[in-house]
Amino acid sequence: MKIFVYVFLLLLLIFRFYVTRPVYKNGQTLTLTQKVLQEPVRYASYQSVTLTGLKIYLPLYPEIVYGDEIKVTGIYEDGKLTKAKLISVVSSGGLFNFRKQLIEFYQQNLPEPHASLVAGIVLGSKSSIPETFWNELKLTGVAHVVVASGTNVTFVAGFLISLFTLCFPRRKSVLLVIIAIWLYAVISGLESPIIRAAIMASVALSAQALGKLALAWKTLILTVYMMLVYQPAWIGDVGFIMTFVSVISLMLFQKKMEIILSFLPKVIKEGLSTSLAAQIGVAPILFVTFGQFNILSPLINALVLWTVGPIMMIGAISALLRIRYLLYLVYPLTWWFINIVGLFSV
Amino acid sequence: MVHKYSRLILGIEFLVAAAVWLAASSVDDKFHLIACNVGQGDAILAVYGRTEILVDGGPDRKVLDCLGKYMPFWDRTIELVILTHPEKDHYGGLTDVFTRYHIDNFMFNDLQVSSPDYQALLSLVGGSVGRVIRPLKGQHLRLGLMSLDIENPDATPKTELNLYSVVAELRFGGFSSLLTGDIPNFTFGAKHHVQYIKVPHHGSKNGLTASLLEETTPDLAVISVGVNTYGHPSPETLKMLNEYGVKYLRTDQVGDVEIISDGKNWKVK
Numbered sequence: 375m376k377i378f379v380y381v382f383l384l385l386l387l388i389f390r391f392y393v394t395r396p397v398y399k400n401g402q403t404l405t406l407t408q409k410v411l412q413e414p415v416r417y418a419s420y421q422s423v424t425l426t427g428l429k430i431y432l433p434l435y436p437e438i439v440y441g442d443e444i445k446v447t448g449i450y451e452d453g454k455l456t457k458a459k460l461i462s463v464v465s466s467g468g469l470f471n472f473r474k475q476l477i478e479f480y481q482q483n484l485p486e487p488h489a490s491l492v493a494g495i496v497l498g499s500k501s502s503i504p505e506t507f508w509n510e511l512k513l514t515g516v517a518h519v520v521v522a523s524g525t526n527v528t529f530v531a532g533f534l535i536s537l538f539t540l541c542f543p544r545r546k547s548v549l550l551v552i553i554a555i556w557l558y559a560v561i562s563g564l565e566s567p568i569i570r571a572a573i574m575a576s577v578a579l580s581a582q583a584l585g586k587l588a589l590a591w592k593t594l595i596l597t598v599y600m601m602l603v604y605q606p607a608w609i610g611d612v613g614f615i616m617t618f619v620s621v622i623s624l625m626l627f628q629k630k631m632e633i634i635l636s637f638l639p640k641v642i643k644e645g646l647s648t649s650l651a652a653q654i655g656v657a658p659i660l661f662v663t664f665g666q667f668n669i670l671s672p673l674i675n676a677l678v679l680w681t682v683g684p685i686m687m688i689g690a691i692s693a694l695l696r697i698r699y700l701l702y703l704v705y706p707l708t709w710w711f712i713n714i715v716g717l718f719s720v
Numbered sequence: 721m722v723h724k725y726s727r728l729i730l731g732i733e734f735l736v737a738a739a740v741w742l743a744a745s746s747v748d749d750k751f752h753l754i755a756c757n758v759g760q761g762d763a764i765l766a767v768y769g770r771t772e773i774l775v776d777g778g779p780d781r782k783v784l785d786c787l788g789k790y791m792p793f794w795d796r797t798i799e800l801v802i803l804t805h806p807e808k809d810h811y812g813g814l815t816d817v818f819t820r821y822h823i824d825n826f827m828f829n830d831l832q833v834s835s836p837d838y839q840a841l842l843s844l845v846g847g848s849v850g851r852v853i854r855p856l857k858g859q860h861l862r863l864g865l866m867s868l869d870i871e872n873p874d875a876t877p878k879t880e881l882n883l884y885s886v887v888a889e890l891r892f893g894g895f896s897s898l899l900t901g902d903i904p905n906f907t908f909g910a911k912h913h914v915q916y917i918k919v920p921h922h923g924s925k926n927g928l929t930a931s932l933l934e935e936t937t938p939d940l941a942v943i944s945v946g947v948n949t950y951g952h953p954s955p956e957t958l959k960m961l962n963e964y965g966v967k968y969l970r971t972d973q974v975g976d977v978e979i980i981s982d983g984k985n986w987k988v989k
Contacts, residue, residue: 418780435840481820483796485788486781489820504785684731705793706738
């Protein structure tokens with residue numbers, strides 16, 4: 375009986391691949407009206423957005439932000455929309471607007487690159503990171519900290535569950551945390567690593583609440599499957615591949631790394647063992663796709679990763695309460711982070 | 721539990737102390753004049769204590785790096801921004817400056833430019849600018865211990881944007897600097913010594929003139945330039961500087977050029 379289920383699931387996946395394949399021809403004029411669900415990237419003199427897998431380059435103004443509904447027209451050419459013209463932008467309210475307000479709070483109260491670093495860590499927003507700092511982050515192998523990654527979701531889940539269990543019974547807190555995780559997923563951009571982490575955290579938490587044993591591997595495979603059925607194009611998305619490879623690496627190697635590094639103090643050990651374990655799987659992909667590999671990367675990660683938790687916590691609380699003096703407390707941490715990254719990228 | 725909270729409190733105390741220390745150490749009692757390395761374009765920042773003057777914003781948001789590096793991190797107000805003339809390599813970065821900082825005074829020419837980028841900048845003026853000043857020859861401005869004399873433009877209509885460039889002499893005590901935008905063929909018409917000159921128009925051959933060098937006899941010339949297709953800085957300009965024995969520094973070769981002065985002596989950092 376089980377075999378039929380597997381065959382059915384596989385067929386469904388193949389079917390989805392087939393029906394969602396793009397059907398555009400080169401030279402065809404397209405007009406798209408869609409919500410922007412990936413944060414636009416702002417370059418020095420233009421911005422780029424991705425709609426239904428198509429890369430679109432537009433002038434810097436009017437500025438497009440995550441969540442806007444835009445109408446563009448252009449000519450299809452090899453996965454790109456060329457000669458694109460923006461016809462209209464309608465900004466969405468609610469959570470999308472909330473994200474914008476949080477980012478503006480950082481930008482108006484901290485200088486660059488501090489503001490971008492905090493926005494990147496708290497919300498995975500990388501669109502306004504200064505070019506020089508972004509290059510330094512890539513060079514030192516710590517760019518993963520500022521892009522939308524599963525770590526953020528795991529951190530939020532961990533923090534909230536310990537907060538909620540103080541005042542609510544276990545089951546109720548789990549439900550609240552799952553809702554909060556998905557709100558956070560929407561605010562921080564519905565990119566594949568975030569969705570991956572949100573699904574896995576939800577499954578793990580609900581299994582816990584129901585008293586069932588969540589098998590990490592089963593959850594992982596189920597998550598990959600669900601995401602691919604929903605959006606088959608993700609199979610070629612580097613972020614998607616990377617987030618699963620790093621999770622698999624962590625599941626395989628983190629415990630061993632901790633044992634090997636047991637002679638180190640706890641603060642350093644956590645960051646170093648996590649980063650070394652993840653690197654085993656991620657480094658080859660980084661090397662193949664970006665041609666980058668820094669032998670010192672695990673050391674640099676160990677030096678800066680301890681600041682990420684506090685930056686996220688102080689950044690989130692101060693922006694929610696809109697207290698800028700509270701935000702200033704992140705400055706020593708971002709100062710350390712930026713200087714270490716600068717030091718190692720000379 | 722007690723152990724857990726005491727660690728948290730210790731951490732917060734450490735952060736407060738570190739933030740206060742960093743805040744205090746980011747201000748000194750010297751005058752700083754920085755030609756920001758913004759690529760092909762101009763952005764000159766003058767800082768004394770927590771008073772800043774920004775002359776032009778470069779082509780894009782790179783200017784934010786410069787502001788972040790040389791202003792105290794808690795200071796969110798720029799006392800004066802001057803846009804010498806409305807060309808992209810001078811105003812491009814100001815949009816980002818205006819969305820992030822409060823601007824007490826904004827000095828710029830009243831000229832019509834239809835590009836959407838410039839319109840986006842103008843639309844921010846109402847929200848983030850305290851007072852608009854139109855530049856005119858003969859104006860004298862004081863900001864703390866810094867002072868500005870406006871030498872251009874005068875009231876006559878001009879044939880091109882560059883001719884409207886704000887030319888300003890910025891003084892701090894005995895240190896005097898001439899900021900020139902993209903002005904062609906500017907002269908005082910008399911001897912007028914300055915220590916520092918920003919070479920007009922990124923070193924273009926229709927910027928600096930021999931007569932301006934003879935009048936001002938500068939000790940240092942700074943060329944704000946990046947990768948470009950215009951041939952800036954031109955060999956003629958560099959040759960002229962060498963002939964007059966004027967030492968020059970280029971932002972594309974050395975990055976930010978920072979001058980520090982106590983009002984009597986000055987040096988390149």
